[in-house]
Amino acid sequence: MDSIADDAGGKRARGLDRAFEILDFLRQNRRALKPNEIAAQIGAPRSSVYELVNLLLRNGILEFTGGDGRVFLGRKLYFLGAAYENHFDFTRECENALEWLAGETRETAQFCMLDGNKYMVVRVKEGARPFRIATDVGRLIPIPWTASGRLLVSHLSNEEILAFIPKSDFRLPNGEWLEPQTFLAEVRQAEKDGFFTFNSIVDSFTHCFAVPLKDESKHPVATLCLVTPRDDGLANRDHYLSCLMKAAVSLRDATRTQPS
Amino acid sequence: MDSIADDAGGKRARGLDRAFEILDFLRQNRRALKPNEIAAQIGAPRSSVYELVNLLLRNGILEFTGGDGRVFLGRKLYFLGAAYENHFDFTRECENALEWLAGETRETAQFCMLDGNKYMVVRVKEGARPFRIATDVGRLIPIPWTASGRLLVSHLSNEEILAFIPKSDFRLPNGEWLEPQTFLAEVRQAEKDGFFTFNSIVDSFTHCFAVPLKDESKHPVATLCLVTPRDDGLANRDHYLSCLMKAAVSLRDATRTQPS
DNA sequence: ATCATATGTACATTATAATGGACATTGACG
DNA sequence: CGTCAATGTCCATTATAATGTACATATGAT
Known part of the structure; x- marks a missing residue:
């Protein structure tokens, strides 16, 4: 009940968990997706996903790519990953x-x-x-x-x-x-x-x-x-x-x- | 007033922003730090940082390393960065x-x-x-x-x-x-x-x-x-x-x- | 011993974030 | 044309996340 994410029953999901769920989902799909698709496929409220995606976009964690408002992992993640690799x-x-x-x-x-x-x-x-x-x-x-x-x-x-x-x-x-x-x-x-x-x-x-x-x-x-x-x-x-x-x-x- | 983080005056900071502020701070220091140090140096409430750090640890975004409860960027970030690089x-x-x-x-x-x-x-x-x-x-x-x-x-x-x-x-x-x-x-x-x-x-x-x-x-x-x-x-x-x-x-x- | 500092935990308070709709727009299709 | 599905935006509600504070413990200096 830890590690990834637990989509339990009726509780609200925490933003941070949701955010990393989104990131992981993009990683596994290996291609840019629309916020709407993401919401549908991970079973999260659309409004929440839109909000989080915008937040992540502003931080460079996600990037617009592929057109049509599709998003994928951003440059900032690459930098962070490189720092891990370097350490x-x-x-x-x-x-x-x-x-x-x-x-x-x-x-x-x-x-x-x-x-x-x-x-x-x-x-x-x-x-x-x-x-x-x-x-x-x-x-x-x-x-x-x-x-x-x-x-x-x-x-x-x-x-x-x-x-x-x-x-x-x-x-x-x-x-x-x-x-x-x-x-x-x-x-x-x-x-x-x-x-x-x-x-x-x-x-x-x-x-x-x-x-x-x-x-x-x-x-x-x-x-x-x-x-x-x-x-x-x-x-x-x-x-x-x-x-x-x-x-x-x-x-x-x-x-x-x-x-x- | 965007890009990194804006430590404005009296408002509460959003968890997600704070979290990535922590990650970026670790990246720039290039070494494991104690939650307490992080809180002091980025000027965030200690209780907030402890909470976020624990959350990030549970998700593999941060890892204990270097002993003494020090944390650094985690394996998950490496995976995400690799996915960016691959894309x-x-x-x-x-x-x-x-x-x-x-x-x-x-x-x-x-x-x-x-x-x-x-x-x-x-x-x-x-x-x-x-x-x-x-x-x-x-x-x-x-x-x-x-x-x-x-x-x-x-x-x-x-x-x-x-x-x-x-x-x-x-x-x-x-x-x-x-x-x-x-x-x-x-x-x-x-x-x-x-x-x-x-x-x-x-x-x-x-x-x-x-x-x-x-x-x-x-x-x-x-x-x-x-x-x-x-x-x-x-x-x-x-x-x-x-x-x-x-x-x-x-x-x-x-x-x-x-x-x- | 006494004080100060660094560190981690626990909890009540309240500002706000996550949510569920409503609403608007578009395009496909009959 | 009307209908349906997909997509994005907006907003009120309320569960809860971020915070301040108090507490506990170690460590080291005086």
Whole structure:
């Protein structure tokens, strides 16, 4: 009942929450929208959305773009994001690690994190294969659908995990139901191993590898992954895993917060 | 009386404005701060700041970091900024242009924009000189202090410019007073020429070159600049200018919004 | 010990922000 | 033409958010 937003029943929503709901909605749609569309799709009062959008426009958080009064995320957000990136300076090292991984394995390498209670690919370096496996940076995916998901919640207790992940996210895209207990067992195993690999459950031809990146308090904050064709993944399993481990170690220091 | 925030007299500030004031303040300080410090330094009621900070923490807009209850910009902002960057996909091209400029001239090349009513270096590529001229990415500088400043306000009328730029920004760092009329004349000349160059008025040893990048409605949205030692700048003036022009043309398409 | 300062929490008050309409405009479509 | 849906603006109402204040605790100086 926290993280994103809770559209409970009859209470008024707070402006700030609504505002960030709007921003997140635009991010996920990845295109400019009219205030009216936004209001309709997030189920908020039109008058409220218009008011907030105007407020955000005045602050440069949103910008008119695409014509017809459509708005999208604004320059100010880019500046703020850049400041974050600059402070927690993992980007350069991360890019290097992905580069090295993709070069070493010729597979698609990814840097992934949680966004709220969803999994998200933050950065990707495509492999050098003729048929590359594409992934969408920034798209939100249910945690149980991914190998990384097993690692990214491993600091939570079983109860916390079940409370954290929406029940419906255990329904796989093919309609099958992933038993939460199965998922929890895999989380615990992954936590013990320090990695997780499996034949992807969202398609029939990929194998996924993931290793965690932990912060100073040993909480997983991100993962490095490889997405490979199944046969390659199985054939090179040991090599790929050791590559991931090596990359993770090289990133360990970079992901840390530098105090003061 | 818009853009950033107006700490007028006795009215209550709006939460959203206050919130983004906090975010901007953190960005400019470039380090984690305690809510108490923030409140003191931006002149806001402590109780309000605590409330907002907690709200922002819950949304991932702010994060605890640095210990002692200090907070800094959060991961969510990075995601939002990345979405902006991805949508207005100028970054890759921009990086290329700066790379090329720095290589061609061996001088420091910059990509600059306005942030509210201040000038800001967004990206920089240091030149290959033994003594490089350093600049701070993200620091806010009064518009009249910079060559780019002449270009970035050129779409405004004289009256609008004077209303837009705080009076105190015409006071140069050495204490001298830059006559606004002089500045306006330079703006109009720069607009006509399509570039602006001068011996920097913030130090005694650099020469600056700037050319505008315009959007589809011919408004300048950014500049490309070179910062050079004075003698080099004067000696290579024509070459440097033509490089900048060339780079600007190559970026022209990339900075445009791609509709739908 | 005594005082001052920095820091976080709790709560009542009241200015106001979020909301639900009403209203106006436009364009598509029969 | 009339009708409907989409879009934007305006405004009164009331739930609540922003604030001031008091309180609690640590820390350090005197």
